[in-house]
Amino acid sequence: MYNIPLCEPWFEPSYAEKVRGQILSGQIGPGPVTMEFARRLAAFAKAKYCVLTTSGTVALSLAALALGLKPGDEILVPAYGVVSTINALAFLGLKPRLVDIDQTTGCMSPHELEKRITPQTRGVCFVNFSGYTGQNLVQVAQICRARHLPLIEDAACALGHKFWGKSAGTFGTIGIYSFSVPKIITCGQGGALITNSATLFRKLSQLIDQGDLNWRRTNLIHGIGSNFRFNDILAAFGLVQLGAIDKRITRKKAVFAVFKKMLKRKIFQVPGAVPPLHQIVFTPKPHSLVKYLKRCGISGVRQYRTLSEHPPYANLSDRKFPAADFWTRYAVYLPFGLALETQDAQKIVKALLTSGCKLLDIENL
Ligand SMILES: Cc1ncc(COP(=O)(O)O)c(C=O)c1O
Structure with missing residues (x-):
């Protein structure tokens, strides 16, 4: 045992009270508190839309699916970092290719990115390494815009970070956050996607709930999705931390x-x-x-x-x-x-x- 462990989370007793209250309310599935947490996250990041899901890794896979990336499509990712990012994409059958990092920031080097883009490239995933939100990201976003490539911003570690007044997660076509234990806000597990695109928001909302937003009412689906939804117990836990961020x-x-x-x-x-x-x-x-x-x-x-x-x-x-x-x-x-x-x-x-x-x-x- 270590006297000083690697990653011990920190909570106030009032957080537990919120979670307890949520359980006692009987509203424990995906419901109004989940919607409120999503709304508050979007407002915090100054993004139009937010969709909550089960983890940051799943959020990355969902981002690629919503962007229409298909098995065999080439996506560029940073050459160093956590396996979650590359796994989330390779798991869908995408073909990742590596781009070296900028040695001083730990993030994808924009200069190396330019060298690695080929006619086969269909997307880029930038990781805000350890929260980094700065020039590397701005330049990568510019390169992606100029080449009409979608940018997934893996801001799993970057909630709360800003550059030029713009929040981490809002530089990409879609940005993601993680709520795993080491993060500034943690629900034990969980993830979020943010975007300013109404079309992508709709696609993401369908993907996490069996492919159709109205299927419970209509008893009919018009697309294929799965169940990657969040729930109100975790959302109550997340909301109280967001309020105390x-x-x-x-x-x-x-x-x-x-x-x-x-x-x-x-x-x-x-x-x-x-x-x-x-x-x-x-x-x-x-x-x-x-x-x-x-x-x-x-x-x-x-x-x-x-x-x-x-x-x-x-x-x-x-x-x-x-x-x-x-x-x-x-x-x-x-x-x-x-x-x-x-x-x-x-x-x-x-x-x-x-x-x-x-x-x-x-x-x-
Ligand atoms: C940069 C980065 N991307 C993605 C993830 C995956 O998030 P999760 O653990 O919520 O699946 C993590 C988790 O540590 C991460 O650090």
Whole structure:
């Protein structure tokens, strides 16, 4: 057991009261509270529409389906990161191809994207890595617009982040969020899609509910869908956190301020006022650092890798991805849950500085 675990969520007792009240109300399926959570999320992101679903991964698959992407269609994804993004697309039979990342942001490099687009490319999926919402995303969105390619914005980790006053998730044709445990708002599991397109909203609403919005009333379906709906218990849990999102972000900021003050450019940062979801450092000796942290009771992990290293995606190593390989080799993920206190951050930094492992300056990676 670690004294400081990797990702411990944080809730106020009042959240449990809300969930309890929802259960006692008897309204536990997809209903008015689910609709209210979707409406409030859309308003928060300043998007026209929001559809809730069972996870961020499912949201990504639904985004591709709603955009009309078909098995065999080529979609470009970042070469480094969590498997959920590429899996959500490959699971549908799409053909992902990898684009190297920008080494300082962890996000798809717009320059590399331009080189990887072919006449076969049917879409692009940008991941707002650890919340990053900035220039890389703006440029990727511009490239997609110029090439008439739909852009799926995987903002699973980026709820609350903004760039130039525009919310994460609203730069793409469709944006998605995740409500899994590590996220700023968590329902245990869950996901959301946001878009400004009435047509896509309609398609998504049909896809998550058996293919037809009126089938319960008409006893007839006009399309094929499935059941990927959310429910009012989870929505009550999400809603109360959305109402407290500023407080939740403030907690994160206080902890990140300690890392930033003590590590300066040696801790990964993202643009804007909201800190990254993860706490990431780079060292030439990641194994030794993880071991040392463990001895100090602190969890630290080497997480994520160049996606073509996963056996199902070995065929995607048609070229080298040096920036993705750099992250694979040198990144160490430190504790980052919302339960983290500033004293924990001080202990973690102290352990980093006594570990004997050189930390790399991110500006000069
Ligand atoms: C960037 C990114 N995309 C997609 C997902 C998938 O979300 P979920 O775990 O809700 O399926 C995650 C989850 O961690 C993620 O970090």
